[in-house]
Amino acid sequence: MSELVIEASKLSRNFGDLKAIQELDLEVEKGRIYGFLGPNGCGKTTAIRLLTGLLKPSAGEVQVLGFNLPRDAEKLRLHIGYMTQRFSLYDDLTVKENLQFVARIYGLVGRQQNSRIDELLNTNGLIPQKDQMTGSMSGGQRQRLGLSAATLHKPELLFLDEPTSAVDPENRREFWEQLFDLSDQGTSILVSTHYMDEAERCHKLAILEEGIKRADGSPEELMQDMGAHVVEIGSTNLRQLKQELLKLSDVISAAQLGARLRVLINNSIADPLAFLTQQKSISAEANISVVRPSLEDVFVTCTGEGRQ
């Protein structure tokens, strides 16, 4: 087994009565992209803050890059980069000034500093904006600046908290290309997201809900090991059909996708097709087929979100 950059066991954090993170076990391998997938308020940011030493755990153990947290948080800071969920560079400085500031903080001066900043501006496509005031930049440009600042000192481990929430799909793809480049160069990355397509790009991911890890593994493993069949029904009167099916205890969820209904059925049913054709609510002409599960199906099965 390869080297671990993050090792957490039974990590918990409470805010008063609220259990924001509960008994989180985590293993992140070096050089991989690890994803936190979960809805708003599930504790992604809190988990990242625990792993960067910004918050003290209420219980549990964390080792990041071999440093024990929270004791060695200060030593860890030289080796990690963190791109916060809310843009945290200075709005009243230009792009270049912001990068210069960060460079000086990490002890980069003179020609070294200039060449590193030029390199970052180049790879992140920020050369036209280099003298623009940061406050006036678009969401995508800010996010690229955020990444530049977080990677300026070439950290071994990079934390990205919902880096693409204000970014269009095109830019999102380019952003991920860059993450893969960084990953190829040996940087380990932990990224949080609530986009399925993004989660699917991760080497490994953990699905979080209400501070609890519901599942983890590579996207393929998760889809394979999902405890449910996925069936699509093409028929009329789908809204009524959905209500009828949701009454059955073995139906985990039903969601309409245009002219089809995507239904998740518990694995305890051996033959989902036979199970469905028995249902009176489904007309004879209905077109029923078993399909390949998607990550969204995994997410719905894990979090039990489907039963509205």
Added chain:
Amino acid sequence: MNALLRIYAIFSKELTQLKRDRMTFGMVVMIPLIQLMLFGYAINTNVRHIPVGVVDQSKTGLSRVLIQTISATQVVKFTEHYINVQQAETAIASAEVRAVLVIPKDVSQRLVRHQSVGLGSPPSSDEETSRPVAQWVVDGSDTTIAAAIKSLRNMPLAELLSKPVNRTTPTFEVTLLYNPEQRTAVNIVPGLVAIILTMTMIMFTSAAIVRERERGNLEMLITTPVRSIELMLGKIIPYMFIGALQVVIILGLGNLVFNVPVNGGLWQLAGSTSLFITASLTLGLVISTIAKNQLQSTQMTIFVLLPSILLSGFVFPYEGMPEAAQYIAETLPATHFVRLIRGVVLRDVEMIDMAFDVYWLAIFTLAGLAVASLRFKKNLD
């Protein structure tokens, strides 16, 4: 080495932000300018031209000459005539005049027997000399005005009768050092340096950390290797230059406009002001680590500013305050600096001669810096 670089990083970042913040930059220059003009002209303990009235019951040539002689002192200005004392008191109540001179019918009798005139022999009996020439009825609520009119009590009257002055030898001779003309500005302008620095220095830095938090920069800042003390130093250094600029404005203009001398040595001046500037800046930083938002930091700044104006000896003499107030005053950096700067600017003393105040400011600064650095936690708990 890296620590210095990190301090420089914070310093240059603050400077760039400050340069872009037109409003703050304007205040740096405008606050000392405007306050100097306001305080320099408005605060004046040499009261002149107080509007007063007169009830002239004698209506003689002598009473008219008496009124003219009093007017010549410029302390009061006779604006109204009243028939009787009741009418005069109503006028005082309605603030038409601040005082009324009541000249009795027998004013000439009284004057002739008055000791400052010294006419008549055998010498006047006690009974006769103890009768004053006329009476002042004063709105005594404002002590400064009352004192100004009281100062007229012993004005010489001999010239009224074109007689040689028969001055009695004063019990004490008074030599007024440093401000022989008794101009208020001489005392106010150096004190104003303390007040304006207290105001601007604390105001600027008290927002320093809070602003980072409010704008969301703090989470990034604390994940970097910047240490608390480096952050604190980087944040106050730019303002030390600003403080120095303000001192130059106040003392320079004070010299040009109000003719306030700067008698002390330049190094003494630079030393004592930079001590006070850093003390105020660190106090601001401490506030900044306590306040949750910029409104709170502003409130706390005012909380420090008001006693600094009232208790530091800037307007009211320290010696005249009750003991409890003196204890409070001693805790304020402004009190120590008012003493120092008046000493240096007016009396040309060396800092060594005022060691207590110097040490006090130095210890205050170090303690403030330590408290701010310790209070500033590099986490979000």
